[in-house]
Amino acid sequence: MSSIATITIAPRAAERHVPSEAAIQDAGLAKQRIEPASASARALPRWVRRASGPIALVLLWHIASVTGALPGEVLAGPSTVISSAVKLFQTGELQAAIWVSLVRVLIGLAIGGTVGVALAVLAGLFRIGEDLIDATMQMARTLPHVALIPLLIIWSGIGEAPKIALIALGTAFPLYLNVYAGIRNVDSTLIEAGRTLGLSRAAMIRHVVLPAALPSALVGLRYSLGVAWLSLVFGEQINATAGIGYLMATAREFFQTDVIVVCLVVYALLGLAVDFTVRTLEKVFLAWRPAFSGT
Amino acid sequence: MAASVQRNLTVVETDAPVRVSERPKVAGQAVRVRGLTRRFGEREVLKNLDVDIAPGEFVALLGASGCGKSTLLRILADLDREIIGEVEVPVRRAVAFQAPRLMPWKKVWRNVVLGLPGRPDRARALAALEEVGIGQRADVWPKVLSGGEAQRTSLARALVREPDLLLLDEPFAALDALTRIKAQDLVGELWQRHGCAILLVTHDVEEAVLLADRVLVMKDGIIAHEERIDLPRPRDVADPVFARTRGSLLDWLGVRHGTHGNA
Ligand SMILES: Nc1ncnc2c1ncn2[C@@H]1O[C@H](COP(=O)(O)OP(=O)(O)OP(=O)(O)O)[C@@H](O)[C@H]1O
Ligand SMILES: [Mg+2]
Numbered sequence: 001m002s003s004i005a006t007i008t009i010a011p012r013a014a015e016r017h018v019p020s021e022a023a024i025q026d027a028g029l030a031k032q033r034i035e036p037a038s039a040s041a042r043a044l045p046r047w048v049r050r051a052s053g054p055i056a057l058v059l060l061w062h063i064a065s066v067t068g069a070l071p072g073e074v075l076a077g078p079s080t081v082i083s084s085a086v087k088l089f090q091t092g093e094l095q096a097a098i099w100v101s102l103v104r105v106l107i108g109l110a111i112g113g114t115v116g117v118a119l120a121v122l123a124g125l126f127r128i129g130e131d132l133i134d135a136t137m138q139m140a141r142t143l144p145h146v147a148l149i150p151l152l153i154i155w156s157g158i159g160e161a162p163k164i165a166l167i168a169l170g171t172a173f174p175l176y177l178n179v180y181a182g183i184r185n186v187d188s189t190l191i192e193a194g195r196t197l198g199l200s201r202a203a204m205i206r207h208v209v210l211p212a213a214l215p216s217a218l219v220g221l222r223y224s225l226g227v228a229w230l231s232l233v234f235g236e237q238i239n240a241t242a243g244i245g246y247l248m249a250t251a252r253e254f255f256q257t258d259v260i261v262v263c264l265v266v267y268a269l270l271g272l273a274v275d276f277t278v279r280t281l282e283k284v285f286l287a288w289r290p291a292f293s294g295t
Numbered sequence: 296m297a298a299s300v301q302r303n304l305t306v307v308e309t310d311a312p313v314r315v316s317e318r319p320k321v322a323g324q325a326v327r328v329r330g331l332t333r334r335f336g337e338r339e340v341l342k343n344l345d346v347d348i349a350p351g352e353f354v355a356l357l358g359a360s361g362c363g364k365s366t367l368l369r370i371l372a373d374l375d376r377e378i379i380g381e382v383e384v385p386v387r388r389a390v391a392f393q394a395p396r397l398m399p400w401k402k403v404w405r406n407v408v409l410g411l412p413g414r415p416d417r418a419r420a421l422a423a424l425e426e427v428g429i430g431q432r433a434d435v436w437p438k439v440l441s442g443g444e445a446q447r448t449s450l451a452r453a454l455v456r457e458p459d460l461l462l463l464d465e466p467f468a469a470l471d472a473l474t475r476i477k478a479q480d481l482v483g484e485l486w487q488r489h490g491c492a493i494l495l496v497t498h499d500v501e502e503a504v505l506l507a508d509r510v511l512v513m514k515d516g517i518i519a520h521e522e523r524i525d526l527p528r529p530r531d532v533a534d535p536v537f538a539r540t541r542g543s544l545l546d547w548l549g550v551r552h553g554t555h556g557n558a
Contacts, residue, residue, distance in 0.1 A: 288399050288400045
């Protein structure tokens with residue numbers, strides 16, 4: 001009788017909790033061997049595993065274009081893309097374009113970030129700040145900021161200003177929302193502990209409230225950077241005379257799909273680079289956090 | 296041991312008279328509570344409660360769960376001013392809660408000296424950590440501390456303030472039995488060395504009898520019973536007087552022979 005019961009239970013347990021190959025049948029009991037982390041150690045280093053997906057994709061793309069399944073006027077193959085990237089690099093066009101775009105993002109982020117964080121701190125720390133700022137921000141954030149492009153052009157022409165304004169607008173909101181939420185969700189037991197330690201209001205903000213809001217602020221920064229690239233792409237469609245968007249617009253005129261792909265790859269790489277920067281910031285500033293680091 | 300005393304009188308009832316008398320320091324008591332009432336909505340959790348604690352006295356507070364022990368302690372820690380009545384506590388006081396409540400973003404030693412005037416004094420933090428036996432853990436993040444280590448850190452953080460009154464809200468409740476015995480011994484030693492008044496909230500009758508000069512039993516919002524414990528220290532659990540005291544307190548808590556008559 002009992003053997004029948006265990007047989008019906010074991011596979012389900014194995015399905016639910018245990019990778020099936022690790023499930024061992026022993027005396028009718030579903031068991032699992034816990035492998036030491038070092039033993040199950042990755043035959044492959046982490047970065048190799050992470051890189052394998054993109055590499056396979058590029059390989060597929062290459063095969064598709066050399067076999068003619070993917071004609072060059074639809075999408076240039078990787079080899080053409082690489083050679084045109086090298087050409088653009090040698091003429092210096094690529095670096096110049098990247099630099100212009102990067103500066104746009106950084107200026108926009110600096111303005112938007114400063115405004116977003118400042119408003120969030122005011123709204124988070126002061127009741128009057130909350131009343132004045134938060135309702136407005138919560139309303140304004142529902143508006144897709146790219147919808148403001150026509151207005152921005154009317155207000156500030158088609159030069160650098162609307163591009164940077166668009167990025168600033170886009171980045172201010174994610175930072176505002178996350179910093180504000182971070183400040184408002186500070187563990188009240190820690191605030192109480194701070195009070196029993198005799199912290200003044202300023203010391204409480206410095207030693208308790210702001211550090212507690214930091215994880216949330218970095219999440220906001222990451223969102224902001226994502227939005228910043230998106231805004232850049234939109235913004236550079238506005239009659240750009242320099243930058244990656246300009247490079248792309250020119251390429252479109254001449255049906256240079258290889259250059260367009262180069263620009264897309266650059267956008268992606270820049271996005272990856274800032275993501276890496278935020279990750280590094282998190283590692284440095286959030287070392288105290290008992291956070292889940294994944295396997 | 297003339298503790299400097301802070302007057303802390305707050306009245307929530309708008310029609311109640313607000314009496315703020317600036318009487319000189321009361322040298323006689325570290326804690327003086329008169330007619331303390333605390334309501335949560337319609338419910339009176341503390342009802343016209345009186346408590347005195349002498350300077351340097353170790354008082355344990357027992358009572359059924361939910362009877363208002365933490366509420367009283369929070370009021371004494373000046374974390375709750377929605378009260379009616381008179382409360383006087385020393386200006387220099389410190390609290391250790393059931394959860395250690397360390398700031399996770401500060402290294403252990405910085406937690407210990409947080410809130411002290413001046414620059415963070417590492418030597419002072421180390422001395423305090425040494426005193427509770429975890430000097431070697433000064434430079435780690437609180438997340439890596441074990442439960443007992445975190446609780447000791449919290450104790451060090453309280454003691455480094457050299458309080459005249461130390462408020463302890465079930466500081467050992469989350470510890471395993473062995474660690475708890477060590478922590479109790481530690482508190483006993485620290486108390487004898489520092490000579491501060493202690494109010495220890497606990498569920499553990501044995502712990503109360505082991506450590507306290509006086510045990511208060513709280514019931515229905517008042518101090519229903521008070522037992523002075525004159526046993527010599529260090530106390531022996533096997534002592535018949537110890538056992539008798541514990542039995543009587545358990546009676547008062549309504550644990551042994553049904554509920555005791557209401558006082
Ligand atoms: N902020 C609050 N709002 C409403 N009711 C509260 C609040 N704080 C405490 N109470 C109530 O007051 C009563 C006393 O709570 P308190 O925390 O003082 O109990 P306690 O004696 O410390 O219990 P325990 O031994 O379980 O910790 C409880 O019934 C609780 O529900
Ligand atoms: Mg309690």
